[in-house]
Amino acid sequence: MAAAEAAHGEHHASAGVDNRMLLMWIFLASECLFFGSLISTYLIFKGESLVRPLPEDVFDIPLTSASTFVLLMSSFTMVLAVYGAQHARPQMMKAALLATIIGGLVFLGFQVFEFKTFADEGLTLSTNQFGASFFVLTGFHGTHVGVGVLYLSSILFGSMRRNGLGKDGGTHVEIVGLYWHFVDIVWIVIFTVVYLIP
Amino acid sequence: MATDAHAEQSHGSPLGPREYIYITIGLALVTLVELALSYSDLSAGPLAAILIVLSAAKFIVVVALFMHLKFESRIFTQMFMFGLLLGSAILLALIALFWNDPSDALGGKELPPLEHHDEAHQLFLDTERLV
Amino acid sequence: MATAAGTFPQAHEESTIWTWLTTVDHKKIGAMYGVTGFAFFLLAGFEALLIRTQLAVPNGTVVDAERFNQLFSMHALTMIFLAIMPLGASFFNFFLPLMIGARDVAFPRLNALSYWVFLGGALLLTSSFVFGGAPDGGWFAYAPLSAEEFSPGTGLDFYVVGLLLLGTSSLIASLNFAVTVINMRAPGMSMMRLPVFIWMMLVVNFLLILSLPVITVALIQLLFDRNFTTNFFTPSEGGDPILWQHLFWVFAHPEVYVLILPSMGIVSEVLPVFAKKPLFGYSAMVFAGVAIAVLGFAVWSHHMFTTGLDTVPQIVFSASTMAIAVPTGIKIFNWMGTLYGGSIQFNTAMYFAVSFIALFTIGGLSGVMHASPPVDSQQQDSYFIVAHIHYVLFGGAIVGIFSGIYYWFPKLTGRFLDETMGKVHFWTMFIGMNLTFFPMHFLGLSGMPRRIYTYDADLGWETWNMVATIGAYVLAFSVLVFLVNFFTTMRKAPDAPDNPWDAPTLEWATTSPPPEHDFDVIPVVRDRDPLWYDRDNGIEKPEVPAGLHIHLPPPSYFPLLMGGGSLLLGVGVLSHLALTALGVVIIVYSVWGWALEPTD
Numbered sequence: 001m002a003a004a005e006a007a008h009g010e011h012h013a014s015a016g017v018d019n020r021m022l023l024m025w026i027f028l029a030s031e032c033l034f035f036g037s038l039i040s041t042y043l044i045f046k047g048e049s050l051v052r053p054l055p056e057d058v059f060d061i062p063l064t065s066a067s068t069f070v071l072l073m074s075s076f077t078m079v080l081a082v083y084g085a086q087h088a089r090p091q092m093m094k095a096a097l098l099a100t101i102i103g104g105l106v107f108l109g110f111q112v113f114e115f116k117t118f119a120d121e122g123l124t125l126s127t128n129q130f131g132a133s134f135f136v137l138t139g140f141h142g143t144h145v146g147v148g149v150l151y152l153s154s155i156l157f158g159s160m161r162r163n164g165l166g167k168d169g170g171t172h173v174e175i176v177g178l179y180w181h182f183v184d185i186v187w188i189v190i191f192t193v194v195y196l197i198p
Numbered sequence: 199m200a201t202d203a204h205a206e207q208s209h210g211s212p213l214g215p216r217e218y219i220y221i222t223i224g225l226a227l228v229t230l231v232e233l234a235l236s237y238s239d240l241s242a243g244p245l246a247a248i249l250i251v252l253s254a255a256k257f258i259v260v261v262a263l264f265m266h267l268k269f270e271s272r273i274f275t276q277m278f279m280f281g282l283l284l285g286s287a288i289l290l291a292l293i294a295l296f297w298n299d300p301s302d303a304l305g306g307k308e309l310p311p312l313e314h315h316d317e318a319h320q321l322f323l324d325t326e327r328l329v
Numbered sequence: 330m331a332t333a334a335g336t337f338p339q340a341h342e343e344s345t346i347w348t349w350l351t352t353v354d355h356k357k358i359g360a361m362y363g364v365t366g367f368a369f370f371l372l373a374g375f376e377a378l379l380i381r382t383q384l385a386v387p388n389g390t391v392v393d394a395e396r397f398n399q400l401f402s403m404h405a406l407t408m409i410f411l412a413i414m415p416l417g418a419s420f421f422n423f424f425l426p427l428m429i430g431a432r433d434v435a436f437p438r439l440n441a442l443s444y445w446v447f448l449g450g451a452l453l454l455t456s457s458f459v460f461g462g463a464p465d466g467g468w469f470a471y472a473p474l475s476a477e478e479f480s481p482g483t484g485l486d487f488y489v490v491g492l493l494l495l496g497t498s499s500l501i502a503s504l505n506f507a508v509t510v511i512n513m514r515a516p517g518m519s520m521m522r523l524p525v526f527i528w529m530m531l532v533v534n535f536l537l538i539l540s541l542p543v544i545t546v547a548l549i550q551l552l553f554d555r556n557f558t559t560n561f562f563t564p565s566e567g568g569d570p571i572l573w574q575h576l577f578w579v580f581a582h583p584e585v586y587v588l589i590l591p592s593m594g595i596v597s598e599v600l601p602v603f604a605k606k607p608l609f610g611y612s613a614m615v616f617a618g619v620a621i622a623v624l625g626f627a628v629w630s631h632h633m634f635t636t637g638l639d640t641v642p643q644i645v646f647s648a649s650t651m652a653i654a655v656p657t658g659i660k661i662f663n664w665m666g667t668l669y670g671g672s673i674q675f676n677t678a679m680y681f682a683v684s685f686i687a688l689f690t691i692g693g694l695s696g697v698m699h700a701s702p703p704v705d706s707q708q709q710d711s712y713f714i715v716a717h718i719h720y721v722l723f724g725g726a727i728v729g730i731f732s733g734i735y736y737w738f739p740k741l742t743g744r745f746l747d748e749t750m751g752k753v754h755f756w757t758m759f760i761g762m763n764l765t766f767f768p769m770h771f772l773g774l775s776g777m778p779r780r781i782y783t784y785d786a787d788l789g790w791e792t793w794n795m796v797a798t799i800g801a802y803v804l805a806f807s808v809l810v811f812l813v814n815f816f817t818t819m820r821k822a823p824d825a826p827d828n829p830w831d832a833p834t835l836e837w838a839t840t841s842p843p844p845e846h847d848f849d850v851i852p853v854v855r856d857r858d859p860l861w862y863d864r865d866n867g868i869e870k871p872e873v874p875a876g877l878h879i880h881l882p883p884p885s886y887f888p889l890l891m892g893g894g895s896l897l898l899g900v901g902v903l904s905h906l907a908l909t910a911l912g913v914v915i916i917v918y919s920v921w922g923w924a925l926e927p928t929d
Contacts, residue, residue, distance in 0.1 A: 014511070014518065015271065016512075022273065025274045025278055026277045028278060029280050032285040033543055034543075036285030036286065037579075041576075044572060045568075045569075048567045052311070065233050069229065072229065075222075076219075078264070079213075125557055126557075132560060132568075136553060181265045273511065280535065284626060295575065295630075
């Protein structure tokens with residue numbers, strides 16, 4: 001949020017950190033509980049489906065590995081964007097932001113393709129507990145990626161204005177970076193727990 | 199490496215693009231190892247344990263280095279740890295509470311293998327209720 | 330914009346509706362939360378009166394079973410989410426910046442947003458009465474009763490969407506407040522110099538931040554079960570109704586501490602002032618509050634002792650539940666220690682604070698009883714639990730809130746609530762409360778179940794039910810007395826001095842009510858009881874520098890717009906998805922406008 005709220009007069013930041021960074025970190029703590037509950041549900045219903053398809057019938061591990069790799073690369077471009085913002089290299093920042101957005105979109109593309117393929121193979125929300133818990137978990141993760149793409153795009157467009165992102169620009173990019181990396185580490189957990197672990 | 203050029207950035211990160219490239223390559227390699235292991239003949243228990251350890255390592259690396267937690271004020275770590283630790287504890291507690299007992303719906307039976315259907319299945323959103 | 334120049338000007342800006350709709354001032358937002366919360370308190374009280382009237386005699390005919398189920402469900406939902414929480418938020422909003430020596434919260438527009446989303450959620454949930462029936466599965470909406478098959482109307486969909494909106498509002502507010510307390514304290518205000526009220530609310534904020542996501546997941550799963558053909562909670566398809574109970578209670582148990590901790594904080598502020606003694610055992614009070622919160626995450630299955638849990642979980646949860654009595658007991662003894670040897674002034678605020686200790690202790694004692702699984706197997710779903718709930722929530726939370734109202738009224742409005750009417754209010758409320766809820770212990774022990782809309786004449790329950798109903802009407806009368814007091818007081822001119830009670834905390838260093846910019850000069854804090862320290866050491870109030878210009882965040886309509894967008898989003902889920910899409914568009918537009926609007 002473009003704000004000078006933290007800079008009122010002689011205001012003292014008692015913990016000495018930026019308000020918005022602190023906000024994002026505490027929000028991410030909250031998100032740990034959100035995804036933790038969704039993952040718990042998935043694990044609770046593992047082995048409880050009454051009909052097939054089961055994971056081994058539909059998972060395409062190489063394909064999902066590719067999308068995992070894409071998301072990992074987007075985390076890399078994200079740190080480059082933050083670096084560019086913090087070292088007065090706006091071209092680097094913008095290019096890296098764009099690359100991150102593209103990475104996110106490609107990941108989403110993979111997700112949509114995967115969902116459609118699974119549906120064609122008979123796995124829907126209503127089919128069994130695997131379908132329900134899988135689609136809700138990965139669907140909400142995908143929604144978070146989508147929101148992240150919108151957030152990143154807003155920052156990118158903002159940086160293309162005449163004043164760019166203003167004097168707080170580095171912080172803005174850093175904060176969207178925190179969100180984006182978090183979405184990536186949630187996927188690290190999902191990839192392992194849902195796809196890889198038998 | 200280079201000290202931070204911006205005066206208002208109070209946290210100087212010692213990591214530059216070259217370090218980030220190395221870290222990313224490392225993460226990618228770990229992912230490949232996980233992938234390879236998942237195809238190996240390891241039995242489920244040890245496989246799961248190794249995969250969990252490897253993912254935890256990736257998790258920590260991204261949080262500490264990409265998200266800068268290692269170089270930032272301790273308060274950020276404390277806040278994030280509240281969520282991470284509580285979320286993990288509740289996850290473990292729920293799994294323990296729901297640990298399979300033989301009287302569940304399946305009755306311990308295996309499901310028959312999947313037959314492949316030719317016709318496509320309908321889309322999964324049932325929106326009739328909403329209109 | 331407000332300026333200060335040597336004197337202390339009262340903030341007399343013209344308050345139009347638009348001022349209120351676009352305000353980002355924590356005091357105005359606090360006032361809106363307070364008025365709205367109290368209005369819903371009256372509504373929920375009215376619902377309770379209907380319940381009690383129906384149960385006054387055997388086989389009552391005031392309402393039918395369906396309506397009765399809606400009434401007790403909405404009574405709980407309204408009291409918890411639309412009354413007690415907003416009243417706590419009201420005090421916290423108004424006093425947080427003042428008590429820590431700040432001029433506003435960390436994110437003023439986010440503060441406004443949380444109010445508007447709250448209002449939208451509150452109206453949506455309450456409107457269910459006229460749109461096909463209110464939720465009728467209890468406030469806990471257990472599966473499989475909550476499934477579409479067994480609750481085919483829209484009541485439970487209103488429940489899901491309403492709670493999702495309300496949860497979002499609380500989450501936003503909690504994040505904002507947590508950042509404020511951690512990061513915006515005045516110089517010298519270390520964490521262990523914070524007023525206990527602030528500590529308790531900080532703990533409450535973290536409870537909400539960490540527990541709301543869990544019920545969000547549960548609500549999403551219920552929404553999907555009811556509308557998108559999943560079977561999370563349907564046993565015949567492999568689902569598990571107990572999963573709902575676990576996810577619900579992982580949130581809802583910390584939630585009850587969210588309801589009581591603010592009042593514990595208020596009482597911790599009031600007792601020292603009117604005993605003219607510092608709070609006994611400050612550090613222990615703080616650590617006990619934190620301990621209650623941490624343990625509060627480890628006890629949730631004590632609501633599920635009768636669901637067929639294994640032995641080991643029963644033992645674990647029973648032990649952790651009993652353990653919570655320890656920090657709670659520490660607090661109770663410390664309050665008594667504060668009173669002991671004090672020079673006590675018995676005004677209305679003090680009456681409420683002292684009776685809080687007694688009434689909450691009674692509620693705590695019954696709670697420890699049903700911490701034992703075998704005892705709970707008798708008490709679960711009986712009126713004994715209803716007695717426990719209302720001793721802690723009415724005798725605790727509500728009584729504590731009234732104490733705060735009488736204590737802080739001069740600071741909030743510049744006027745004193747009348748003491749005579751206050752004492753009448755107190756005694757009728759105290760008598761009414763005990764008359765209503767004490768007999769419920771007996772009813773529960775003699776076997777009367779909860780949530781039944783009638784009972785037969787030959788079960789021996791008539792007498793106590795009639796007593797309880799009479800008590801409920803006495804309670805209603807007491808609230809009426811308060812309302813009369815409130816309205817007659819507000820018609821008087823404001824005349825309260827800055828610190829009429831000679832209280833120690835920073836909010837009393839401002840005028841009554843405070844100017845729009847709160848402090849002319851940000852105070853420097855030298856002690857846990859700053860004003861007592863300054864008084865005892867002859868430290869004068871700081872000089873106001875000449876030509877002081879205080880910049881305040883400008884008003885904004887984006888929080889209102891975004892609140893409207895989120896309401897539309899929710900309404901769309903209940904009717905036409907096109908409305909949801911429109912709501913999303915409005916939200917995205919608002920976020921952009923918000924990010925780009927100047928704040929200086």
